């Protein structure tokens with residue numbers, strides 16, 4: 001059997017060689033050499049370019065504990081400008097510092113030993129003598145939160161709990177320094193309180209008779225999420241002498257109920273005023289309170305065209321120490337009126353200058369977020385609030 005097979009193969013080979021063209025053994029040899037050379041180059045480059053991974057084997061793998069470590073935590077410095085030349089910030093260790101840009105000087109305002117500052121919010125007073133600390137922070141809507149507040153004295157390290165005089169409770173809706181010295185305002189139970197300085201007793205500026213549906217100086221859901229887009233709805237004049245604030249009354253607004261599933265057997269419900277098409281909207285009024293001397297409050301009266309109708313206040317900003325620019329908007333949001341209000345009398349005028357401006361520029365004004373005024377009130381400028389349309393417009397009024 002074996003002999004026969006071998007014989008057959010020999011026969012076939014012989015046949016092949018005798019039939020086909022003669023083989024170019026030299027060409028085949030050269031091709032083989034080239035192929036071998038290319039293959040060895042490929043192998044060589046793979047060997048050379050492969051990174052050395054032996055050191056990786058020595059390192060341990062990522063674990064859940066690693067994710068809890070500082071290395072993987074985002075550090076929020078809460079940086080804020082104090083003036084043109086100084087920034088307040090929090091270090092990773094929790095110290096609060098001021099940093100002066102001109103000379104690279106760092107000053108420690110607050111050491112991390114006095115409080116666990118990593119989860120607290122802080123704000124430095126205008127004169128840099130006190131730091132306001134917010135802790136036990138409970139978020140409400142997208143920006144709003146309730147918290148307990150304490151005032152830290154940089155000079156002697158004392159901590160003073162912030163609370164309304166008549167109450168022991170410490171959970172406030174809002175607190176913040178004013179633009180001068182260490183004056184301060186806070187909101188508790190829908191009412192604004194004012195402290196002329198950090199050590200003085202708080203003065204109650206508004207009283208709403210425990211009515212949970214009225215809030216002074218803060219946005220409700222509608223104003224926070226849809227109208228002003230800020231939580232604070234009060235504005236200090238630059239000299240700290242006056243405070244303008246909104247009173248938002250939701251007595252007639254229907255409420256929304258949202259169940260919160262927070263681990264308990266039954267959900268807890270969050271209930272808040274939430275207007276829908278056709279229902280009542282929050283009614284809003286603007287007041288200015290005098291802070292220096294005896295506190296007295298004046299309402300800024302809306303223009304005649306909007307007075308008796310449902311309206312929004314979509315912008316308030318001080319343009320001098322006694323004048324405000326205010327924009328009212330009708331409910332359909334197709335008519336807006338930009339007024340200048342006199343804080344000393346409560347009169348808001350859209351006549352003369354403003355009316356002329358409105359007639360010419362109605363459309364520009366309607367979509368403008370926050371115009372800023374030149375000191376002499378002759379020109380105003382659109383500020384770059386909205387990233388989608390980042391452009392300036394300087395408008396000459398005469």
Ligand SMILES: *[C@@H]1O[C@H](CO)[C@@H](O)[C@H](O)[C@H]1NC(C)=O
Pocket residue numbers: 093094112113116
């Ligand atoms: C406070 O800062 C020091 C370093 O300055 C740091 O070693 C310590 O861990 C910090 N304490 C806290 C609670 O972060």
Ligand SMILES: *[C@@H]1O[C@H](CO)[C@@H](O)[C@H](O)[C@H]1NC(C)=O
Pocket residue numbers: 102103104
């Ligand atoms: C401040 O520090 C930065 C970075 O270290 C340096 O470039 C700059 O020259 C310094 N400025 C002064 C005034 O020392």
Ligand SMILES: *[C@@H]1O[C@H](CO)[C@@H](O)[C@H](O)[C@H]1NC(C)=O
Pocket residue numbers: 208214249250251252
């Ligand atoms: C809020 O509005 C209701 C009517 O909707 C009114 O009766 C009530 O007096 C208002 N409250 C305040 C504090 O203005």
Ligand SMILES: *[C@@H]1O[C@H](CO)[C@@H](O)[C@H](O)[C@H]1NC(C)=O
Pocket residue numbers: 332334335
């Ligand atoms: C605003 O809209 C309302 C309701 O759609 C309409 O009746 C009114 O005429 C509009 N006003 C202006 C100034 O366009």
